[in-house]
Amino acid sequence: MPPIARATVTSALLFGLLSPLTPVAHADPQPTNDQTDSHLNWALRDSFLRYVSGATNVSNGAEKVFRDTSANEDLVESSYKFKAKNVSYNPEKLETRAEFEGTVEYFKYCDGNKAEQGNCSLELKIKDPIIVINNDGGTVLADIRSKQYPGGQVFEGEDLAIADLDVGNADFSQNGGRSEWKNVVPALTQDGVHTFSGFYPLGSPLAPLNFSYQGEGGKPDIKGSPMKMVGKFASPIPADEPSRMFAAGDVIAVAGKSKIALANARTMTEIKTMDVDSSGNVLVAADKRGNLSWVTGNEVVTAKISRNGFETPTVRGTVAGTPVAIAAAPDTDDVYVITREEGDGATLHRISNTVTAAPLPDPRKVDEHLADVPAGDIRIAGFYGETYSFSSLRDLAVMPDGNLLYFNSGTVIDMKNEHRPIAPLVITPDGEVTRALGIDDVAKTEAFARMNAMVVQDNRVALYNDSDHDSAVQFFTYADKKLTATSPRGPVGDLRSISGLSFGPDGSAFVTGESDGTLRWVNTTTNESTDSLRLPYSKGTKGEHRMLITRENGEVLANSVYTDPATYQEYSHVLRIADPASLRKDDSSTIEELGKPVEKPIEKPGEKPAEKPAEKPAEAAKETATPTATPTATPTENAPTPVVVKPEPVKKAQSGWFKKAVDALLVAAPALFLFFPVIINLLPAHMKQALQARLSS
Known part of the structure; x- marks a missing residue:
């Protein structure tokens, strides 16, 4: 197949609309009955x-399906319904072939011309x-x-396999002669990647x-x-904000920069949402007794969380800096807060009956690598955590021996002007600090990006990174201020962009992983994946989020992204993952269709914007990920060959002036770093994000 120019959003739409299945020959298939009331529903x-x-055009x-049946044409549809044309089932092969009819067309960037084929830069017909x-x-x-966007060449063909289906984890039922499939999660094939102009990688999940x-x-x-997947909760936490998730009994807490939302873990419905004055660091922590503590301004607040909401929130004390x-602490009333002062100073606050610093x-x-850096030098100011607004999440945990792992x-930058990643630190309650023993470096290697996240449970510790290309994880046990590796530093199979x-x-x-939307069961000795489940809506879940947790009963809560069709804003969407056989009878989320649009998240702006955000499509995937082990139906007939108009290869986008400026800044004289916080605060939001990405790499 000739080279295909990378396009943009076009691919996303097609992916969501169809899941690839390869045609299969049927040994004497039996046609089903009249299919007047039969259809495919897809949120794309x-x-x-x-x-x-x-x-x-539809x-x-x-036909279009709206979340609100009274919605007018000004609202964006939530999904599409395709009418069934012919369905056959072969009981010997356990094979279903369902053919649907209907056409959906998208035209965008038409420069004032009529929105029809040949007039627009983005054209897609399914x-x-x-x-x-x-x-x-x-x-x-x-x-x-x-029509590939922005290249302009055309990719087309009949009966193209655009997505694979996760059949093993789908729900099938029969009732009164009616067969029904629910929650079938698709993932892009190579033809699906071309369908969307190459802007979504191979294996990306669809709705x-x-x-x-x-x-x-x-x-x-x-x-x-x-x-x-047995349930979902649409939280009010914006998807592009840093976030953390906790669980206490049957209560889930989802925390962002300005809100903490509580939900019932069985019904996946909202209990209560509280406004907080936190920061980009999401300063929220939980113990094992159902208490949630957070910093709002400089006050440390603790409340019991239950189905009644936040019970008697109490200001425990105030911290300086x-x-x-x-x-x-998991089993006591102690809460620890690290604050930064001017220069490279920092303080550990212990909040119990009183506040000690x-x-x-x-x-x-x-x-020791920093021993020669002058006192107060800005190059080591971030050792205990940066204070600018888009700095990374910091992971702090109280260990079984009473010390803290940070x-x-x-x-930081040493005297050789080299960026030196900060390894985990062990901090005693009285403020003594040492590097954790047993781990020399978390820096980037030839094979893997540097580690940038830590997860702790009791004496088990994991470090990982969310790199698009060089993701890695390593597991440890902790004892006596030492981390002992239980696994090598390496990838989890072909998983990239680790999100939790x-x-x-x-x-x-x-x-x-954000790249393919899978939840994987991982052996902490070998890093090998022993099982997997494909999750929908994973784009945007990696980065400054700690939104994957395991409840005491073994259920898993995972992060996804939901778009409110009324406001066009994206919010964190919690997926409940459990053994369906273990669910209680009064659990209302057991038979929920995850492809069905959810209710509008709570406490969101009520007005619809006059225009949609002028969002630009994501950059084309530079390489494709290997799909997870979901088998593809094997066709007994050769699929039609796609017809492709040979294009000129599209040149890869240049890095741009801003990237070059950042690179120059990072190698400039140390004196420049004296003004780094000032420079940061003068930048627009999108440049801050770009700078953060460059610093992380």
Whole structure:
């Protein structure tokens, strides 16, 4: 296939609309009954629908579905319904072939011309999707015409396999002669990548699809994961804000910079939301007794969280300086807060019955590599955590021996002008600080990016990074101020862009990835993945989030992203993952369709903006990830060859003046760093984000 120019948002829309299934031959398939009331419902790729303002034309058996049936044409549709045309089932092969009819077209960037084929820079047509499911897996096929954006060449073909289906973890049922599939999560194939102009990587998840028909059906003998998605909670925490999640009994707490939201973990419904005056560091911590502590301004507040909400929030004390990290002792009332002062000074505050403060030692006395840096030098000011608004999350935990383990994921600069990543620090309650023993470096290597996140449960510790290309994880045990590695530093299979990590109850761990939307069961000795579950809506979940947790009962809560169709704002969306057989009868989330639009998150702006945000499509994926082990249905006939207009290869975008300026800044004379905080605060938000990305790399 000739080179295909990378496009933008076009791919996202098509991905969401169809899941790839490869055509399969059927040994004497039996047609089903009349399919008048049978259809495929798909929410597509949520963010793409918002970007293109919905479909331009929907015809020939397809129709728009709105979350609110009274919605007018000014609102963007939440999904599409395709009418069933022909469905057959082969009981010997456990094979379903469902053919649907309908055409959905998108036109954007038409420069004042009529929105039709040939007039626009972004053109995408998806026609007559087909779903094939058998013991080899599942595929979505469709007729595709995609004008690559911005290159302009055309990718098209009939019955192209655009997505694979996670069949093993889908829900199948039969009732009264009607067969129904729910929560079937698709992932892009290579043709799906081309459909969306290359701006979404191979294996990227799409919105779950649901379809039903009159007639016989069955689920293939494909093993699913031990748990499935059984519920969801649309939180009011903006998806682009740093966030943390905690659980206490049947209560979930989702914390952002300005809000803490509580939800019922069984019904996945909102309990209460409280405004807080926190910071980009999300200064919230939880103990094992159901208490949540947070910093609002400079006050430390603690409250019991329950189904009644925040019970008697109490101001425990006030801390001086700029708070940068917080931790709560698991079994006592102690809360610890690290604050920064001017220069490189920092203080550990212990909040119990009273507030005690212990100055933390000079960084030069803690790390021998910094011994020659002059006292008060700005180059080591970030040793205990930066204070500018877009700095990374800091991870602080109280260990079983009463000491604190601190990982601020930042860097300092030594006398050789080299950026030196800060390894985890052990801090005693009275303020003594040493580097954790057993770990020499967390810096970037030839194979992996530097570590930038830490997760702790009891004496188990994990470090990982969220790199798009060089993701890695390493597991440790902690004792006597020492970290002992239980696994090598390395990848989790082909997983990239790690978005979360949590320890399981059986000594294993759970790891999620933004790149392919999978939740993986991971062996903490070998880093090998032993099972996986594909999750929807994963784009935007990596970075400054600690939003993957394991509840005491073994259930997993994972982060995803939801777009409010009324405000076009994205919010953190919590997915509940559990063994369906273990759910209680009064649990209202057990049979929920995850592909169905959720209710509007609480406490959000009520007015619809006059125009959608002028969001630009994401940069094209520079390389594709290997899809996870979801089998693809094997066709018995050769699929049609896509017709591709040969284009001139699109040149890769240059780095731009800002990247060059940042690179120059990072190698400039040390004196420049004296003005670094001033420079930071003068930059627009998008440049701050770009600078942060460059610093992290």
